[in-house]
Amino acid sequence: xxxxxxxxxxxxxxxxxxxxxxxxxxxxxxxxxxxxxxxxxxxxxxxxxxxxxxxxxxxxxxxxxxxxxxxxxxxxxxxxxxxxxxxxxxxxxxxxxxxxxxxxxxxxxxxxxxxxxxxxxxxxxxxxxxxxxxxxxxxxxxxxxxxxxxxxxxxxxxxxxxxxxxxxxxxxxxxxxxxxxxxxxxxxxxxxxxxxxxxxxxxxxxxxxxxxxxxxxxxxxxxxxxxxxxxxxxxxxxxxxxxxxxxxxxxxxxxxxxxxxxxxxxxxxxxxxxxxxxxxxxxxxxxxxxxxxxxxxxxxxxxxxxxxxxxxxxxxxxxxxxxxxxxxxxxxxxxxxxxxxxxxxxxxxxxxxxxxxxxxxxxxxxxxxxxxxxxxxxxxxxxxxxxxxxxxxxxxxxxxxxxxxxxxxxxxxxxxxxxxxxxxxxxx
Amino acid sequence: xxxxxxxxxxxxxxxxxxxxxxxxxxxxxxxxxxxxxxxxxxxxxxxxxxxxxxxxxxxxxxxxxxxxxxxxxxxxxxxxxxxxxxxxxxxxxxxxxxxxxxxxxxxxxxxxxxxxxxxxxxxxxxxxxxxxxxxxxxxxxxxxxxxxxxxxxxxxxxxxxxxxxxxxxxxxxxxxxxxxxxxxxxxxxxxxxxxxxxxxxxxxxxxxxxxxxxxxxxxxxxxxxxxxxxxxxxxxxxxxxxxxxxxxxxxxxxxxxxxxxxxxxxxxxxxxxxxxxxxxxxxxxxxxxxxxxxxxxxxxxxxxxxxxxxxxxxxxxxxxxxxxxxxxxxxxxxxxxxxxxxxxxxxxxxxxxxxxxxxxxxxxxxxxxxxxxxxxxxxxxxxxxxxxxxxxxxxxxxxxxxxxxx
Ligand code: SF4
Ligand code: SF4
Numbered sequence: 001x002x003x004x005x006x007x008x009x010x011x012x013x014x015x016x017x018x019x020x021x022x023x024x025x026x027x028x029x030x031x032x033x034x035x036x037x038x039x040x041x042x043x044x045x046x047x048x049x050x051x052x053x054x055x056x057x058x059x060x061x062x063x064x065x066x067x068x069x070x071x072x073x074x075x076x077x078x079x080x081x082x083x084x085x086x087x088x089x090x091x092x093x094x095x096x097x098x099x100x101x102x103x104x105x106x107x108x109x110x111x112x113x114x115x116x117x118x119x120x121x122x123x124x125x126x127x128x129x130x131x132x133x134x135x136x137x138x139x140x141x142x143x144x145x146x147x148x149x150x151x152x153x154x155x156x157x158x159x160x161x162x163x164x165x166x167x168x169x170x171x172x173x174x175x176x177x178x179x180x181x182x183x184x185x186x187x188x189x190x191x192x193x194x195x196x197x198x199x200x201x202x203x204x205x206x207x208x209x210x211x212x213x214x215x216x217x218x219x220x221x222x223x224x225x226x227x228x229x230x231x232x233x234x235x236x237x238x239x240x241x242x243x244x245x246x247x248x249x250x251x252x253x254x255x256x257x258x259x260x261x262x263x264x265x266x267x268x269x270x271x272x273x274x275x276x277x278x279x280x281x282x283x284x285x286x287x288x289x290x291x292x293x294x295x296x297x298x299x300x301x302x303x304x305x306x307x308x309x310x311x312x313x314x315x316x317x318x319x320x321x322x323x324x325x326x327x328x329x330x331x332x333x334x335x336x337x338x339x340x341x342x343x344x345x346x347x348x349x350x351x352x353x354x355x356x357x358x359x360x361x362x363x364x365x366x367x368x369x370x371x372x373x374x375x376x377x378x379x380x381x382x383x384x385x386x387x388x389x390x391x392x393x394x395x396x397x398x399x400x401x402x403x404x405x406x407x408x409x410x411x412x413x414x415x416x417x418x419x420x421x422x423x424x425x426x427x428x
Numbered sequence: 429x430x431x432x433x434x435x436x437x438x439x440x441x442x443x444x445x446x447x448x449x450x451x452x453x454x455x456x457x458x459x460x461x462x463x464x465x466x467x468x469x470x471x472x473x474x475x476x477x478x479x480x481x482x483x484x485x486x487x488x489x490x491x492x493x494x495x496x497x498x499x500x501x502x503x504x505x506x507x508x509x510x511x512x513x514x515x516x517x518x519x520x521x522x523x524x525x526x527x528x529x530x531x532x533x534x535x536x537x538x539x540x541x542x543x544x545x546x547x548x549x550x551x552x553x554x555x556x557x558x559x560x561x562x563x564x565x566x567x568x569x570x571x572x573x574x575x576x577x578x579x580x581x582x583x584x585x586x587x588x589x590x591x592x593x594x595x596x597x598x599x600x601x602x603x604x605x606x607x608x609x610x611x612x613x614x615x616x617x618x619x620x621x622x623x624x625x626x627x628x629x630x631x632x633x634x635x636x637x638x639x640x641x642x643x644x645x646x647x648x649x650x651x652x653x654x655x656x657x658x659x660x661x662x663x664x665x666x667x668x669x670x671x672x673x674x675x676x677x678x679x680x681x682x683x684x685x686x687x688x689x690x691x692x693x694x695x696x697x698x699x700x701x702x703x704x705x706x707x708x709x710x711x712x713x714x715x716x717x718x719x720x721x722x723x724x725x726x727x728x729x730x731x732x733x734x735x736x737x738x739x740x741x742x743x744x745x746x747x748x749x750x751x752x753x754x755x756x757x758x759x760x761x762x763x764x765x766x767x768x769x770x771x772x773x774x775x776x777x778x779x780x781x782x783x784x785x786x787x788x789x790x791x792x793x794x795x796x797x798x799x800x801x802x803x804x805x806x807x808x809x810x811x812x813x814x815x816x817x818x819x820x821x822x823x824x825x826x827x828x829x830x831x832x833x834x
Contacts, residue, residue, distance in 0.1 A: 037670045038463045041606045048610070050601040087694045090462035090733055288716070299717075302429045328695030328715045330457070335429065335691055347686050374614075 020273035020284055021094060023101055027067075030060035030098060032091040039085035039095055044322075044352040045078060048371035052078040055085035058102070059095035066102055076102040078365070080356035080372070081229040083266075087325035096326075097274045103231035104275070112232070163196040163397045170198035174205065174217055185213040186250035188259040188268070188290070192393035194220045200393075203415035204260050204293055210418055211301055216255070218246050225267040226358045228275050240272050244286050251289035258293040260409055262391045263323040263357055265292050270326065292324070294391065294410055298332040302339065309417040311342035316413070317385040319348035319376060319399065321392035322356060333391055333410035340417040346383055350376035353390075355398040370402075377402045389413060430720035431457040431691070433828050434711055435727055436698055436748060437735065438464040440814060441799030441821030442727030443681035447520060448825035450688035454832065457719060458685065459696035459711070463678070465733050465800075469813070470544075470666035471553055471640065471673020472536050473524060475512065476500070477545035477811025486532055487547060487815070495804040499816045502780045503823055511822035512815065516548065519684050520677065523648070524548045527555050537637070537665050539575050541583025545811060550673065552651050554637055554663035559589075562634035562661075566593045567625075571603035574668040575639035592630050605641045605667050606675075612643040618650045622657035633660050640664035640672045644679065647672070693719075698728075698748035706786040706793045708749075723794040723828040724749075727821060730800025731771055744774045749795065751776050751784050754803040768808075775803035781827035782820055794831060796824035 021029075039055040040046060046054035058076050076099045085095040170193050185208055193201035201217075208215045223243055227236035247268070250257055259265035268290045272278040297305070320331040337345055354373030359365050380388060380403040388407040390396050396407040432454040435446045442464070446456045476487035484490045488509065491500040500508055515521045526548045528534035533545035535556035543556050564584065568577035581593040599621060600611035612618060629636065636658060642650040647664075654662040666673050685692060696713040701724075703709060712718045728735025728748060737747050742759030746752075754777045757770040776784045776797045783791035798820040800807065807813035 036467070037606075038467050040604065041467060041670050041675060042463070047607070050607075088463040090464065090729075092461065092697070298429050325694055328693065328713060329717065330459075330691050330693035330696075338689055349683075 020279045020287055021097070021270065022273055022277050022279050023097075023275065024277075026094045026097040026101060026274050027063060029092060029094040030063045033060035033089075033093045034091055035061075036090065039089050039093075042084050042088045042351065044082060044084060044350075044354070044372045045080050045368060049078070049368050052368075055079070055095045055099070059085065059098045060093050062102070063098050066105070076100075076106065078368070079103070080352070080354075080359040080365070080369070082322035082352045082356040082359075083326045084322050084351050094274065097271075100229060100231065100275060103229075104233045105231075107231035108234075163192075163393070166196050166198050168194070170194055170201040171220065173198065173202055177205065177209075179209060179214050180212075182212045182214045184216060184250075184253070184255050186216045186218065186247070186255050186257040186289075187293075188223075188247070188257050188261075188264065189217055189220070190259060190261040190264040190393075191220075191222050192261055197393055197396075197409070200260050200409040200412060203409070203412045203420070204258070206420040207297070207411060207415050207418060208258070210420055211297075211304060216250060218250070221246055223264045223267045225263055225271065228267065228271055229357055229359075233275060237276055240276055240278065243268070244272065244278065244283050247286045247289070248282055251285045255289065256296060257286070257290045258296050259290065260293050260391070260411055261393055262292055262321050262327065263394075265290050266323055266326045292327050292329060292332065292391070294333040294336055295327060295329040297414070298335050302336070305336055305339045305414065305417065309340045310419045312340050312413060312417050313342040314386045314413075315344045315346070315383075316387045316389050317346045317348060317380060317383060317405075318410075319350065319353060319388060319390045319395065321390055321395045322352040324391055333389070336414060337389065337410060340413065343413070346385060348376055349379055353395045353398050355394050357394055360394070360398060369398075373398065373402065380405055387413075430722070431455045432721075432832055433457075433723045433725060433825075434459055434719055434721045435725045436460065436696075436711070437727035437729055437733070437799075438462075438466075438678075439727045439729045439733065439735075439799050440464070440466055440469070440677070440681075440817035441824075442725065443520070443678075443685065444515065444818050444821035445725045445727060445796075445798060445825040445828075446690055447518060447681065447684055447688065448514065448822050449829060450685065450690050452825070452829045454829060455691075456685075457691040457693060459693040459698070459713065459719065461695065461697035461734070464729055466674040466678040466681075468669035468671055469674030469677065470536075470538065470671050471677065472544070472546040472549035472666075473512070473515070473521075473814045473818070474544070474807075474811045475533070475547040475815030477533060478809060481809075483545050484533060485528075485545075488531055494810075497777055497804045499782075499802050499805055499820050500812075502778065502782070503819050504780075507823055508815075508819050511819040512547070514822055515818045520680055521548075522680065523550050523552075525551045527557065537580070537663075539577075539580055539639070539665050539667055541580045547815070550664075552648070552662070552664050553640070553673065554635075554665050558661075559635050559637070559663065561589075563630075563632045564589060564591045564635045564637060565630055565633040566591060567636060567638045568593065568595045569598035569603060569608060569639065569641075570595045572598060572605070572608065572639065572641075572667075573603070574605055575641075575665075576668075577639075580637070580665065592633075594628055594630075596625060596628060605639070605670060605672055606644070608639075608641040609644045609647075609672050612641070612647070612650050613645045617653075618642075619653040619657045622654040626658055629658060629660075633658075635661045635663060637663055637665050640666045642672075644672055644675055647676065701749055706790060708792065708795050711748075721794075722832055724796070725821070725824050725828060726751075726776075726795065726797045726801055727799050728801060730775060730802075732800055735801045736775060738771070744771075746776060746801070751797070756804075769806055772806035772808060773804055775805075776801050777803045781831075782824040783827070794828070796828060798824050 079099045083096045224236040224239045354369035360369030400407040435442045438460040535543040536546045537554040581591045584591040699714040744753040755774045782796045786792045799817045
């Protein structure tokens with residue numbers, strides 16, 4: 001064997017450890033910009049509003065002046081953080097991260113963020129409150145008078161696709177689960193599964209179990225992404241550190257940490273370093289252990305799905321969420337779904353559904369988010385699939401609310417294809 | 429997961445290679461660090477427009493004058509023709525027409541008023557012969573800097589044509605090509621918008637030339653609506669980059685790859701490979717993922733797109749696979765104009781199946797190099813960018829397919 005160009009690490013004998021990108025490296029990447037405008041072409045927000053100058057301007061271009069404190073701008077706040085610009089840039093400019101760092105500076109200067117965003121930034125807290133009495137919380141959220149008051153006080157959009165509280169159903173299910181011994185894997189469930197979307201977690205653990213893994217689920221905690229992407233770094237910092245400590249036992253034992261939320265896993269993989277500068281050994285170990293669940297399954301178990309899938313006679317529309325692009329793994333869920341017999345897959349022609357995390361929840365940004373997502377919702381209305389499939393939770397809630405078509409995580413379909421009844425969420 | 433072929437890069441040569449391999453039943457993954465140079469392409473299939481500064485009428489006949497190792501010489505006229513015909517009949521070439529017949533160039537109108545030899549182009553793109561002798565109006569959107577309509581009109585007038593230039597406000601508040609195209613894609617009734625335009629359009633207009641920004645998705649419908657509303661011929665002229673015609677072609681490529689169940693991994697910059705003697709086994713990206721492969725096509729776009737790197741001494745290297753780059757002239761020793769030419773002509777030398785040398789005279793068995801990565805051609809001086817991309821991409825795909833066996 002000859003190997004060119006690589007210093008490989010012993011990581012499963014394949015791949016190698018990549019140094020994490022820190023804020024200094026993010027900022028420096030502006031020098032790679034050749035002003036080719038490719039990012040401008042693809043930015044979904046700049047495509048629908050003139051109020052946002054677009055990634056090239058808000059990113060590398062404005063950055064030159066930011067370092068000498070010469071810009072006074074509102075532009076970066078309108079960026080949704082979708083990451084599409086970074087994924088299309090031919091020159092490795094970390095555009096989204098440059099803009100997010102600029103947002104954080106602005107937040108700092110303004111002395112913090114508003115109440116609405118602060119609320120949105122605490123999905124686990126809202127989730128826990130809701131979990132105490134989901135029936136009461138759901139009733140209150142459904143009540144339009146309450147929502148109107150909430151809009152006025154918090155700035156959270158009245159029409160935002162708020163999910164329904166599910167209580168602690170995933171954790172309760174997990175408590176009663178008996179697992180066989182097997183290779184260990186860690187499943188990072190995230191706020192969405194713990195409070196709103198328990199079926200996704202149940203499907204994930206069931207699929208992993210049936211592939212022979214013994215699954216560890218760390219205690220319920222938030223990765224702090226909403227805080228990071230809205231620029232509230234200081235509140236996020238200690239929480240992110242705690243999160244790393246929580247995952248260190250798994251990473252240290254050489255386990256892979258898989259997650260069903262593309263944005264949470266992306267945060268753990270690269271955003272702690274890019275935004276908070278966490279590039280120490282412990283943080284790197286965790287970052288390198290984390291993998292999107294479908295990426296992991298495709299890499300290690302594609303054969304099983306190719307052989308052992310049951311028919312799933314559904315017409316589905318797959319929408320790869322924007323945040324998946326930051327993983328640089330393409331659309332592994334799509335490749336897995338293509339192995340399932342009986343399924344007919346149509347692809348979303350949109351690069352973003354508009355909601356981009358919590359962006360579409362903000363009252364001011366909601367109209368932009370709706371415009372960004374319009375083409376996807378129209379495509380769904382035209383083709384009327386049985387199901388929409390999407391890896392990211394806020395996108396699912398948004399798509400389901402806007403289109404009226406049920407929206408599932410790919411792992412739920414894979415659980416179905418493996419005939420796992422515990423993860424079953426739709427009928428043939 | 430492994431793939432029969434990994435195509436590295438989203439240049440036209442990469443899209444073509446991937447599309448062809450998928451048609452041949454191979455599994456394909458396109459892995460690319462970002463988007464490629466189709467965003468700058470003015471549309472049209474430029475095969476061989478100039479030789480030693482002189483316009484070329486018959487590109488196939490012209491190839492004998494090219495360097496022995498020019499990609500077209502490696503291909504030969506017959507295989508070149510096979511590749512270009514494939515493109516013409518594939519969904520990627522949908523809407524392209526030969527104005528000068530299958531083997532002859534016609535001249536396309538460019539935004540600077542220059543006439544560019546092109547083998548085929550989209551039917552709604554302005555050709556010189558089509559517009560000559562007609563009463564023309566050139567439309568520009570106020571504030572749109574990427575379309576020098578004055579230059580275009582002046583050039584026509586210099587040639588004795590009757591031309592008026594008019595400017596109107598663009599739909600929407602922004603004045604860049606992409607935003608204007610978005611506005612046309614999403615406006616309720618483009619016919620009504622052009623209906624309003626008829627108030628300022630000189631009444632004797634036969635042909636309206638518009639910047640090629642009438643949408644990125646439904647531009648055909650918009651152009652048809654404009655033709656109906658104005659009752660004259662409406663033709664597009666490509667703008668300066670970013671260029672909608674190139675972006676539309678890129679979108680068509682991506683759609684086709686998805687339809688054919690190909691895989692697209694963005695953000696994948698090759699950091700190295702594992703090889704077993706003269707066979708590549710896997711490629712690894714800069715974020716640490718490894719993809720197992722049976723064959724690799726390196727379509728990373730040459731110096732322009734970072735597929736080849738130039739250091740401060742003018743030395744050219746191929747960063748992904750560590751291939752030897754051939755440099756006919758040292759960049760530091762020549763003047764600016766020659767330096768650009770030398771930069772273009774530098775690249776990877778290959779055999780007729782576009783396989784680079786491994787050691788001695790032996791080629792890599794399952795590695796192919798295409799497009800701007802190849803040595804001994806200059807897309808700017810020859811006006812041959814799309815032709816070489818399609819020919820080398822298609823032939824590399826054919827070779828990889830043959831090599832993979834059944
Ligand atoms: S992250 Fe998304 S919204 Fe923000 S500049 Fe980039 S493409 Fe535009
Ligand atoms: S795509 Fe990258 S290089 Fe091109 S303008 Fe945007 S940031 Fe600059």
